[in-house]
Amino acid sequence: MALPSYTETRYRIWHYIYIAICTFVFFFLIAPLFVIFPLSFNAEEFLVFSEGMKNLDPDAFSLRWYKDMVYGTKNPWGLAAKNSFIIAIFATIGSIILGTLAALGLSSRHMPYKGLIMATLISPMIVPLIISGVAIFFFMAKAGLAATHTGIVLAHIILGTPFVVITVTATLSGFDHSVTRAAASLGSNPVNTFMKITLPLILPGVISGGLFAFVTSFDEVVVVLFLAGLENTTIPIQMWTGLREQLSPTILAVATCLILLSTLILVSAELLRRRSERLRGINR
Amino acid sequence: MSSESKQILTTDGIPLEVSLKKAEKKNKIKAFLLVAPLLLFLVITYIFPIGDMFMRSVDDRMVTNMLPKTFKAMEKWENLDELPPEEVYRGFYEDYKLLAENQQHGKLGQRLNKEKNGFNTITKKLFRQIKRKKIDESASLKEQINKLHKRWRDVEYWQAIKRTAPPYTASKYLKGMDMYFAADGSIAQVDEDRRIHRILWLRTLEIAFFVTLFCFFMGYPIAHLLATLPMKYSNLLMICVLLPFWTSLLVRTASWMILLQQQGIVNDFFVMIGLVADDNRPEMMYNKVGTYVAMTQILLPFMVLPLYSVMKTISPSLMRAGKSLGGTPFVAFWKVYFPLTIPGIGAGCLLVFILAIGYYITPALVGGASGTLISNQIAFHMKTTLDWSFASAMGLMLLTGVLVIYWIYNKLVGVDNIKLG
Numbered sequence: 113m114a115l116p117s118y119t120e121t122r123y124r125i126w127h128y129i130y131i132a133i134c135t136f137v138f139f140f141l142i143a144p145l146f147v148i149f150p151l152s153f154n155a156e157e158f159l160v161f162s163e164g165m166k167n168l169d170p171d172a173f174s175l176r177w178y179k180d181m182v183y184g185t186k187n188p189w190g191l192a193a194k195n196s197f198i199i200a201i202f203a204t205i206g207s208i209i210l211g212t213l214a215a216l217g218l219s220s221r222h223m224p225y226k227g228l229i230m231a232t233l234i235s236p237m238i239v240p241l242i243i244s245g246v247a248i249f250f251f252m253a254k255a256g257l258a259a260t261h262t263g264i265v266l267a268h269i270i271l272g273t274p275f276v277v278i279t280v281t282a283t284l285s286g287f288d289h290s291v292t293r294a295a296a297s298l299g300s301n302p303v304n305t306f307m308k309i310t311l312p313l314i315l316p317g318v319i320s321g322g323l324f325a326f327v328t329s330f331d332e333v334v335v336v337l338f339l340a341g342l343e344n345t346t347i348p349i350q351m352w353t354g355l356r357e358q359l360s361p362t363i364l365a366v367a368t369c370l371i372l373l374s375t376l377i378l379v380s381a382e383l384l385r386r387r388s389e390r391l392r393g394i395n396r
Numbered sequence: 397m398s399s400e401s402k403q404i405l406t407t408d409g410i411p412l413e414v415s416l417k418k419a420e421k422k423n424k425i426k427a428f429l430l431v432a433p434l435l436l437f438l439v440i441t442y443i444f445p446i447g448d449m450f451m452r453s454v455d456d457r458m459v460t461n462m463l464p465k466t467f468k469a470m471e472k473w474e475n476l477d478e479l480p481p482e483e484v485y486r487g488f489y490e491d492y493k494l495l496a497e498n499q500q501h502g503k504l505g506q507r508l509n510k511e512k513n514g515f516n517t518i519t520k521k522l523f524r525q526i527k528r529k530k531i532d533e534s535a536s537l538k539e540q541i542n543k544l545h546k547r548w549r550d551v552e553y554w555q556a557i558k559r560t561a562p563p564y565t566a567s568k569y570l571k572g573m574d575m576y577f578a579a580d581g582s583i584a585q586v587d588e589d590r591r592i593h594r595i596l597w598l599r600t601l602e603i604a605f606f607v608t609l610f611c612f613f614m615g616y617p618i619a620h621l622l623a624t625l626p627m628k629y630s631n632l633l634m635i636c637v638l639l640p641f642w643t644s645l646l647v648r649t650a651s652w653m654i655l656l657q658q659q660g661i662v663n664d665f666f667v668m669i670g671l672v673a674d675d676n677r678p679e680m681m682y683n684k685v686g687t688y689v690a691m692t693q694i695l696l697p698f699m700v701l702p703l704y705s706v707m708k709t710i711s712p713s714l715m716r717a718g719k720s721l722g723g724t725p726f727v728a729f730w731k732v733y734f735p736l737t738i739p740g741i742g743a744g745c746l747l748v749f750i751l752a753i754g755y756y757i758t759p760a761l762v763g764g765a766s767g768t769l770i771s772n773q774i775a776f777h778m779k780t781t782l783d784w785s786f787a788s789a790m791g792l793m794l795l796t797g798v799l800v801i802y803w804i805y806n807k808l809v810g811v812d813n814i815k816l817g
Contacts, residue, residue, distance in 0.1 A: 123725055126725075130617060130621075133617050134617050134618050134621045137614045137615075137617065137618045137696075138618060138633060138636045140614070140693060140696075141636050141637060141640055141693060141696060141697075142636040142639065142640065144640075144648060144651040144652060144655060144693060145639065145640065145643060145647075145648070145651060147651050147654055147655055147661065148647065148650065148651050148654070151654065159654050159657070160659050160660070160661075161661075210433055210434040210437060211434065213430045213431070213433060213434065214430065214431045214433070214434040214435070216430050217426075217427045217428065217429070217430030217431035217432075218427075218431060220423065220426070220427035220430075222420065222423035222424045222426070222427045223424070223427040223428065223431070224424055224427075224428065229431060229435065231806075232435065232438065232439075232443070233431075233434060233435065233438065235438075235442075235443075236438070236442060238750065238798065238799075238802050239446075239754075239795060239798065240750075240753065240754020240755075240756075240771065240794060240795070240798060241754060241756065242754055242756045242771040242774050242775060242791065242794075243446070243449075243754070243774075243791040243792075243794060243795050244442070245775075245778075246449060246774065246778060246784075246787060246788065246791050247442060247445035247446045247448070247449055247791075248441065248442065248445060249778075250445045250448050250449065250452070250784075251440075251441050251442075251444070251445040251448070266441060267441075269437070270437075270438065270441055270442050273434060273438075277434075327642060330644075331644045331645055331646070333645070333646065333757060334756055334757065337775075337779075338778065338779075348644070348646055351644075351646040351647075351650070352646060352757070352761075355646065355649065355650055355653065355761050356760075356761065359650065359653055359654070363650060364650070364654075367644075367646075367647040367650055367651070370643065370644045370647050371643055371647060374639065374642040374643040374644065375639065375642075377642050378635070378638050378639055378642045381642070382638070
């Protein structure tokens with residue numbers, strides 16, 4: 113962003129103000145995440161940087177809160193993590209299957225009432241979560257699924273499918289349908305064509321939609337708060353309870369792990385996006 | 397073209413038009429069958445329950461079912477300014493006796509008491525008389541009931557019963573706007589000092605509006621920077637936008653709780669640069685400030701991403717052309733670049749606004765009493781007061797607002813243009 117040498121002084125000043133604003137905003141976006149990291153290694157119970165930490169004294173740092181997270185009895189983080197992963201994995205599988213099928217149908221040019229159906233399918237993304245929570249709770253209570261894993265998985269499928277529908281529809285928008293016709297003309301049946309031709313081509317879209325669905329489920333707290341019983345506690349619920357009652361450093365240890373997980377997901381999503389764009393022939 | 401001789405036939409001898417229509421129909425059904433599982437699933441588990449919320453919010457069948465004979469008799473009550481005729485008293489007596497036998501009379505008393513204060517006492521009095529068998533069913537019930545308490549002789553109490561007759565009511569919606577049905581059936585306002593819901597609606601709108609505004613003013617410059625920098629730098633900076641986007645909402649809220657607490661880093665910094673005194677650290681959490689700051693940071697990626705995807709498509713030569721035609725950089729920006737980014741601005745602003753208006757978790761954690769929003773009130777009625785019909789009514793009012801905004805969004809940008817990541 114070097115300025116040409118003929119730039120007038122006032123535009124030069126404006127340019128530096130602009131750079132300063134941008135730096136501030138990037139800092140504002142990313143810095144809060146980095147506060148958690150060092151504080152989770154705090155040897156003391158307070159959520160402020162101790163004198164020892166400021167002086168980089170090794171004794172001021174410890175893995176105490178990580179040990180508490182794994183072995184501690186006060187918060188059932190182990191159970192919560194197990195539940196979170198089970199629920200998120202099943203919700204992701206459900207979302208991927210239902211969402212991909214629907215996206216295939218929606219991308220067909222023969223689909224009737226496309227706009228209306230698309231709006232219905234992605235409505236769980238638009239409707240505020242609190243309203244979804246109330247509605248889903250009424251359904252699950254009537255169906256006898258409140259406070260069960262099945263109920264929560266179904267609820268998360270509702271919330272996760274819109275992401276799969278959107279990403280897969282986007283992938284299919286650049287899809288060359290003549291390849292499936294070629295497969296059909298060579299004697300392949302529709303299922304075989306889908307498995308061998310369509311699926312490998314749209315796979316990046318399916319997986320990135322699945323990642324969205326996974327994160328949605330893994331991070332979801334509003335609907336689970338209505339649905340979960342003691343047995344179905346998840347990581348977000350434990351964090352929510354912890355944050356409401358008392359901010360303990362153990363929560364920061366959990367938060368650090370979650371940030372690492374989201375970094376991992378970010379990297380895979382980014383790689384997938386690039387691969388998908390390469391496959392669709394979009395060069396940027 | 398319609399004559400038989402000109403019609404084109406397929407090899408099977410069927411007219412091409414018919415055959416084509418048949419194939420088209422088959423394709424339509426095929427496409428629909430692919431969508432059907434998800435559509436059916438959503439309709440059963442999601443769309444119907446939202447309809448169920450509506451039914452709950454207007455449902456008022458309790459009294460209707462409790463006093464069938466009374467309301468039947470009331471159809472003959474013509475002059476509403478005078479006490480009802482003997483039949484109404486008899487109907488009410490019979491209904492009430494049945495309720496008393498089934499131990500349901502207490503519920504009725506409470507419900508009627510909500511409609512008009514003072515009902516609980518006089519229905520209990522009636523209950524005691526019935527239990528002691530002091531009422532002579534062969535004589536005039538009107539005289540006997542009227543003798544029990546002077547309120548039974550007050551026509552307003554009978555009017556109140558009549559008001560509960562319809563099986564549906566909009567009263568929960570009025571309550572959500574701090575209004576109620578007055579004695580004569582007109583709509584009245586709650587006393588000024590008890591208008592809590594209106595304050596919440598206004599605050600929700602205010603916070604959603606300002607968060608959108610902050611997000612816009614912070615998001616626009618960085619989206620521009622990301623779109624104009626060379627790829628290798630912008631990819632790195634993009635991580636600053638995407639990492640918060642993928643990070644758990646609760647983690648980000650937790651980090652703001654650490655930063656904004658009284659002994660937190662932001663306050664430390666203010667003390668260090670001498671903005672505030674060490675013993676006079678301002679409260680930045682559990683009020684609106686906390687809600688604004690945390691929500692802006694959390695929703696900022698939703699503003700940056702649509703803006704970025706629009707700005708990426710604007711050729712830099714347009715700005716150069718504007719400048720070479722004699723515009724100053726400001727004029728070139730304002731007249732050329734800015735109008736081209738309007739679709740992105742619309743998408744980003746409406747996305748952030750819709751998300752902000754229904755926010756629950758962050759305001760509940762960092763908002764305190766003055767930073768809570770309408771969603772918190774809905775959750776409060778769902779979990780604490782258990783007034784589910786009122787929570788449903790409030791939820792549907794919020795939903796209506798969101799759908800209107802969504803409709804505008806769809807008109808301006810199109811739902812298909814939502815981009816993720």
